[in-house]
Amino acid sequence: MTEQNQQISQDESHIIIERRTKLQSLRDNGIAFPNDFIRTHLAGDLHAEHGEKLAEDLEPQGVRVAVAGRMMLKRVMGKASFATLQDSSSRIQLFISKEAIGEEIYDAFKKWDMGDIVAAEGVLFKTKTGELSVKVDQLRLLTKSLRPLPEKFHGLSDQETKYRQRYVDLIMNDDTRKTFITRSKIVAAIRHFMLGHDFLEVETPMLHPIPGGAAAKPFKTHHNALDMQMFLRIAPELFLKRLIVGGFERVFEINRNFRNEGLSVRHNPEFTMMEFYAAYTDYKWLMDFTENCIRAAAIAAQGTATVIYQGREVDLAKPFARLTIVGAIQKHAPQYSTVQLEDAEFLRSALKKFGVDALPHLGLGALQLALFEETAEAQLWEPTYIIDYPVEVSPLARASDTQPGLTERFELFMTGREIANGFSELNDPEVQADRFRQQVEAKEAGDDEAMYYDADYIRALEYGMPPTGGCGIGIDRLVMLLTDSPSIRDVILFPQMRPEA
Numbered sequence: 001m002t003e004q005n006q007q008i009s010q011d012e013s014h015i016i017i018e019r020r021t022k023l024q025s026l027r028d029n030g031i032a033f034p035n036d037f038i039r040t041h042l043a044g045d046l047h048a049e050h051g052e053k054l055a056e057d058l059e060p061q062g063v064r065v066a067v068a069g070r071m072m073l074k075r076v077m078g079k080a081s082f083a084t085l086q087d088s089s090s091r092i093q094l095f096i097s098k099e100a101i102g103e104e105i106y107d108a109f110k111k112w113d114m115g116d117i118v119a120a121e122g123v124l125f126k127t128k129t130g131e132l133s134v135k136v137d138q139l140r141l142l143t144k145s146l147r148p149l150p151e152k153f154h155g156l157s158d159q160e161t162k163y164r165q166r167y168v169d170l171i172m173n174d175d176t177r178k179t180f181i182t183r184s185k186i187v188a189a190i191r192h193f194m195l196g197h198d199f200l201e202v203e204t205p206m207l208h209p210i211p212g213g214a215a216a217k218p219f220k221t222h223h224n225a226l227d228m229q230m231f232l233r234i235a236p237e238l239f240l241k242r243l244i245v246g247g248f249e250r251v252f253e254i255n256r257n258f259r260n261e262g263l264s265v266r267h268n269p270e271f272t273m274m275e276f277y278a279a280y281t282d283y284k285w286l287m288d289f290t291e292n293c294i295r296a297a298a299i300a301a302q303g304t305a306t307v308i309y310q311g312r313e314v315d316l317a318k319p320f321a322r323l324t325i326v327g328a329i330q331k332h333a334p335q336y337s338t339v340q341l342e343d344a345e346f347l348r349s350a351l352k353k354f355g356v357d358a359l360p361h362l363g364l365g366a367l368q369l370a371l372f373e374e375t376a377e378a379q380l381w382e383p384t385y386i387i388d389y390p391v392e393v394s395p396l397a398r399a400s401d402t403q404p405g406l407t408e409r410f411e412l413f414m415t416g417r418e419i420a421n422g423f424s425e426l427n428d429p430e431v432q433a434d435r436f437r438q439q440v441e442a443k444e445a446g447d448d449e450a451m452y453y454d455a456d457y458i459r460a461l462e463y464g465m466p467p468t469g470g471c472g473i474g475i476d477r478l479v480m481l482l483t484d485s486p487s488i489r490d491v492i493l494f495p496q497m498r499p500e501a
Contacts, residue, residue: 044089055126115145189300213237252276365390422471
């Protein structure tokens with residue numbers, strides 16, 4: 001710990017001791033944490049309704065309010081003082097005079113601290129500077145804050161502390177609050193869009209006996225009563241498609257997935273996805289639908305489909321581009337010829353230059369995909385569908401009828417990262433069973449992200465699943481884009497962190 005941090009820690013400890021003494025005094029004199037105050041107004045609503053009124057028009061109305069919130073500012077000036085309360089909507093100023101509330105309460109107020117939660121009742125008025133305020137005639141301390149808020153002018157600036165102590169971050173930073181309010185609007189807009197297109201919202205298990213629905217390493221756990229190993233879900237896909245078999249022809253779910261992978265600016269071990277499935281559709285329909293869904297979410301959150309991300313424009317209004325894996329490589333890494341991209345040994349040697357040691361069982365398609373990820377993916381700034389993925393990396397997708405070795409699958413990229421993944425679903429139970437067996441072989445060959453064999457899912461397909469399209473949209477990454485957030489941790493309220501020292 002640096003000398004400066006030691007001093008901050010010592011100062012904070014001294015403040016906490018002082019505040020605990022004040023709390024003990026409150027306990028000695030009555031109820032320290034009262035719970036009988038009823039708030040009647042939010043600061044934001046008061047500003048919206050009365051903020052533009054002139055003082056001479058407002059004061060005769062005698063608008064009486066009861067407000068409450070955290071005390072963020074305080075100016076004591078003899079027999080009259082000002083304080084600013086912050087609630088979930090905004091801030092509002094209090095005018096507090098000894099004459100109006102009495103000497104005992106006024107003297108107590110002077111000892112209250114920044115961060116205390118305070119209730120006030122009184123009448124609205126405008127100050128000489130035109131600020132909407134409450135002329136207080138009743139004032140109460142509801143909650144004593146024992147820890148000091150970050151210093152006024154610097155706020156909470158340490159990024160790791162912001163993630164660990166999100167509660168303090170939300171108190172101090174308007175931008176953080178706005179980000180998560182926007183996130184809520186985005187999720188609500190997506191839900192509204194799905195419901196408006198006749199999708200049924202459902203919930204499927206998060207504890208799975210067999211992990212499936214994606215190529216990823218799962219978290220393992222143990223169910224004591226059943227004495228069995230279980231897995232946190234990596235995707236809801238196989239359960240949602242069981243519902244398609246059951247006759248729910250359009251379903252979607254917005255919920256958490258868990259993947260036992262590394263941390264980065266775009267990866268968190270638990271993250272939110274919206275997955276949806278629609279019978280009698282294919283991947284071309286899905287691309288149009290996904291595009292419209294994302295565009296609707298952007299407009300709901302920002303009021304426009306043209307957004308600025310990290311200083312660069314992203315145009316969600318125009319039709320999204322579509323490229324094959326090879327086409328994307330040739331566009332963004334034109335040094336590779338068509339002949340080279342069809343040569344598996346060349347691709348292996350090219351990947352080694354990027355530090356990628358391809359597993360021996362990988363075929364041409366998987367090697368092309370790996371080179372795409374190294375050379376082209378980060379260049380896809382404008383919304384772009386990469387289409388027609390190889391069968392070997394798409395074990396749940398329907399194979400193309402016209403292009404051998406490829407599937408009817410896409411991934412949507414923008415700002416250099418994947419946002420969505422979708423495909424025409426494989427509904428042939430015998431082919432799906434063979435694909436599962438190939439995944440088991442890959443796992444035995446050392447691929448710890450390969451899928452397991454799911455016998456019950458095969459049984460469900462044997463009852464018959466109609467032609468279906470399905471897609472998953474990464475909510476966290478979409479929120480990053482629409483809130484101009486550089487890290488996934490900025491858009492997850494409580495991101496995963498290492499234990500504190």
